[in-house]
Amino acid sequence: MTSSTLTITPVSEHVGAEVSGVDLANLDDAALQTIVDAWGEYGVLFFRDQALTSPQHIAFAERIAPIDVNKFFTPVDGYPQIAEVRKEPDQDVNIGGGWHTDHSYDPAPARGSILLAREVPPEGGDTKFMSVGAAYDGLPDDLKKTISTLRANHSNAHIFGPESKHAKEVGHRLQNPDHVGGTTHPLVIAHPQTGRKMLYVNAAFVTGIVGWSEDDSNELLATLYEHLVRPEYSYQFSWEVGSIAMWDNLATWHWALNDYHGHRRLMHRITVEGVELSAAA
Numbered sequence: 001m002t003s004s005t006l007t008i009t010p011v012s013e014h015v016g017a018e019v020s021g022v023d024l025a026n027l028d029d030a031a032l033q034t035i036v037d038a039w040g041e042y043g044v045l046f047f048r049d050q051a052l053t054s055p056q057h058i059a060f061a062e063r064i065a066p067i068d069v070n071k072f073f074t075p076v077d078g079y080p081q082i083a084e085v086r087k088e089p090d091q092d093v094n095i096g097g098g099w100h101t102d103h104s105y106d107p108a109p110a111r112g113s114i115l116l117a118r119e120v121p122p123e124g125g126d127t128k129f130m131s132v133g134a135a136y137d138g139l140p141d142d143l144k145k146t147i148s149t150l151r152a153n154h155s156n157a158h159i160f161g162p163e164s165k166h167a168k169e170v171g172h173r174l175q176n177p178d179h180v181g182g183t184t185h186p187l188v189i190a191h192p193q194t195g196r197k198m199l200y201v202n203a204a205f206v207t208g209i210v211g212w213s214e215d216d217s218n219e220l221l222a223t224l225y226e227h228l229v230r231p232e233y234s235y236q237f238s239w240e241v242g243s244i245a246m247w248d249n250l251a252t253w254h255w256a257l258n259d260y261h262g263h264r265r266l267m268h269r270i271t272v273e274g275v276e277l278s279a280a281a
């Protein structure tokens with residue numbers, strides 16, 4: 001496949017583009033570079049009809065960056081690099097069922113997640129994506145100033161720890177509850193690929209603003225979250241078997257809708273490494 005057949009079509013005003021005319025199992029270096037550049041520009045890329053085997057999924061991910069294995073998700077049989085994102089017909093709670101970004105609790109959070117649909121419900125099971133760069137740009141100047149020097153605490157203990165409600169609900173789909181931990185990151189980061197300012201907080205893993213009281217912290221975070229979830233910053237993607245979404249965890253939030261009870265949905269996810277984050281100047 002040569003890059004001359006590759007087409008990139010934005011899917012909404014602020015986030016996401018569909019990439020067509022490409023076979024991810026057979027990509028030349030020019031096409032790969034075009035994809036990486038588009039990833040920086042659009043935050044999430046969508047591909048259709050990619051019937052990748054697990055080794056091909058791994059090989060594609062490794063061309064983007066080294067794999068950052070998720071500690072908590074059950075891996076796909078025989079492929080410890082691939083996390084299984086599964087919901088069975090008799091299960092109520094899904095994985096990723098609220099706005100979040102992956103791995104923000106790590107000192108060098110995974111840059112990207114490459115999710116491949118293996119089984120999809122007949123209807124529903126879409127994923128929403130949102131641009132945290134556009135959301136930052138849309139903040140009032142005084143708020144931009146307030147948050148410019150702040151850091152947030154990020155943790156996964158309340159999500160993946162042994163006592164967490166979520167871990168109990170999704171039980172056997174998770175592992176290693178004793179590997180929980182956290183870190184701090186600036187609220188506004190400079191994106192390592194593009195330099196764009198990104199609002200790097202998320203309601204799933206942020207536990208507070210460093211050095212602030214719980215009340216003040218909750219108030220500021222609520223203001224930021226209310227702004228971030230404005231519909232104009234987001235796009236809703238509908239999956240088919242063989243669809244891939246490759247999102248940038250530093251540039252987007254995502255939310256797996258849980259509206260397909262009684263049906264199986266099975267996705268394979270590979271996360272790829274990122275770097276330690278710097279505050280935007």
Ligand code: OGA
Nearest residue numbers: 085095096102127256269
């Ligand atoms: C994830 C996740 C989204 C989905 O894999 O990180 O949040 O649509 N899943 O399954």
Ligand code: MN
Nearest residue numbers: 096101102254
């Ligand atoms: Mn996720």
